Amino acid sequence: MVGITSYGAYIPMLRMPLAVIGGGKPGGPEKAVANWDEDALTMAVAAAIGCLEGIDRSTVDGVFFASTSYAFKEKQGAAIVAKALDLRRDVVTADVGDSLRAGTTALRAALDAVKAGSAARVLVVAGDTRMAAPRSPLEANLGDGAAAFLVGDADVAAGLDAGHAVADEIIDVWRREGDPFVHTWEDRFVVDHGYRQNVRDVVRGLLEKTGSSARDFGKVALYGPDARSHAAVARELGFSSDQVQDPLFGRVGNTGAAFAPLLLAAALESARPGERLLVVGYGDGADALVFSVTPAVARLRDRRGVGWHLARRAEVAGYDKYLRFRQLLATEHDRRAGAGISATIHFRDRDEDVSLLAHRCRRCGTTQYPFQRVCYRCYARDDFDKVRLSDRRGTLKSFTFDAFAGSPDPPLIATVTDVDGARLYLQMTDASPNEVKLDLPVELTFRRIHEAGGTPNYYWKCTPAR
Template structure:
């Protein structure tokens, strides 16, 4: 049997982060003990991002290095998915414009939700499994998770060709140890005492599990080059490593200083960060904790030297825009409900019939390309929009989502309703032809200019507060300068 493992990966962090000191300056009078965490920054998603859009963004990063036709299954992993009874994975697949026969399923209910399908894939040797994880954790102001959490997306793809990290073995254990929980009624996490979680939970579960998987594969702790334990408190991984005898230099960066704990996405995000720097032949012990633990052994291959992620995790973290506006941060997380003015008093009900009929236009941003005059257009129509052509029924599918564009005109509208004012919109011109009037995102007020390079991002278009529905479309996002 040949090698089986990971053949591609992708990561995503939102455009902005907030200084933890800025958070503490506002809530320190309530919880003075949080001063210990008031260092560095934590990433946070804007109002028009959720777990689905974060997962889409990470998967799109992955698909810059892999052929989408290799994807046979899609597993969307999150505990903060916007829909309880709708296939969130189906939305991700539609945004990626995957084939209709792609098997899609949601994985949730535990911080191990992203590792569960990977464990199954390892046991079944399942080629073409795309695991896309996204987490936008709702946090209560002055709760410790407000300081520890961070929003992110991460994705991996399994296969047997040009494997960059071979899946060697897995081991799992279940234990209904409650370190935190969140219910539909509570809305945010209830977090239990840190020391109890570390000593009675993680340590007693992790130590025998790690010993077992190493012993069964004739390995020792000295063989581990990268030890990944994604937990909210960054010191816990080092403590568990000492208990297990794992060398300190093997403990993976918890990404606390510049990102924060991204929940379900964090095991994959930390793994991707390791893969960004790992040498061939490196042994990686990837674990995930949450009502038990998963342990997965991987070994990088010679192909890791030739693999280059489109944007590394470290590059994302080092290019975040730092905010110190705490109310803006709260509003982005739905924890601040100001009077947005009369222009916000509108019904955002989604026309589901139109959304279904135009699904590929809306979710995949697929337009048309005239085979007669080679003019791209959106939306696709029977007749070409080029007045010098006007050919009938010459349109081929043409996906605009992956094509760079340039700002032709823009308006920063401080009068229109937007949950992160101003509302920015205007005309963009795509490379190779095609124009679109569209909303823009990722720009700070005053930053946008005519001629700026933009790329398309899958975002929330509207939130129907009355019916609890997220409506999605694409926006022109500021091109990241890496």
């Protein structure tokens, strides 16, 4: 049986009340927004770390990364994800983009790869941070998030039963080269001729192919451009409100290529053995996949899923701060300034900077970061093993608040953090100065450090363990 063996999810901690977009007071419905140092790729890495918890990473044969908002146009994101996760050098990597259903397309491609025997385990990650024009009607519906699935043929928690797809050529939602914002045509046209038509066709085609009815599914993870259209299509297809997975409008928002995958991850959190799950993605057509839940789903209950991330929240302090995070408001400091990082230095230090590997002395066991030739404790020379620090917790040993560092969200919190005995100089993120104290337990998170030269530079930061 081929299917999903593990899953992970990531929703940014920050929430923006929808009322503040129009100048109102905080409170009421909200959307999840990425912090200034987060993007589609960093969120995908975070979801993948949760997905791979307790799993030998050397068994992963491939990484498929789905996004419509990845920063580079000619540089593979899946390769960065694989490096950040410290996966094998010979993994197959591929990016899937340019469509809102890239997430479900990548998932189907991974299922096909495992079924064909070209890979035993494939990691699928989807993340998006799409932007609409400030204060436009579309802005309230878009949110940020990511999801990850490990696909294999052993210890399957949700086995693939069937799939169906339709393709369509329609100009409904689009973004051209260089456009910062998503564009959309008239709402009724988009819903009636794009979303409603394609989702209805793919679901009805799947039901006919499998001889199933709408009542045969325990949960339906259904893509939707907005809450009203989502509910209307669900009713039209014959799904009851109990069957439809909460689309998270008013709490997270539409997370683009990660939207249907994120809802599928949420459905898996409470899925029972024997249930059938239907996931439907939309974008220039539609995808539909059916999974049957197995007893193996019980071992995934402790995953950091959607529920855990929904409970972990903090409000953005005003709409202007959100605009600064997105570089849509003029500021004194430009994170894009400068000549950029040296490609040679990046290549030389990528094991330490991207994979966060340290040296552990074979003689005395001392962990040291960055790489050393001589152990500072026992003075052994060139006698080390590489160890990964990114999935371990640390302790805060020193910190300072820098109000003049040019951070979009001052003060910048600089720390010395102990991880397995190694001392790392790290910035802290997703933290209030009020909660920072010595010996604070922290975990590590992959983030953007700066965008000098106009390209993102990624490294690790620490964040309070929650």
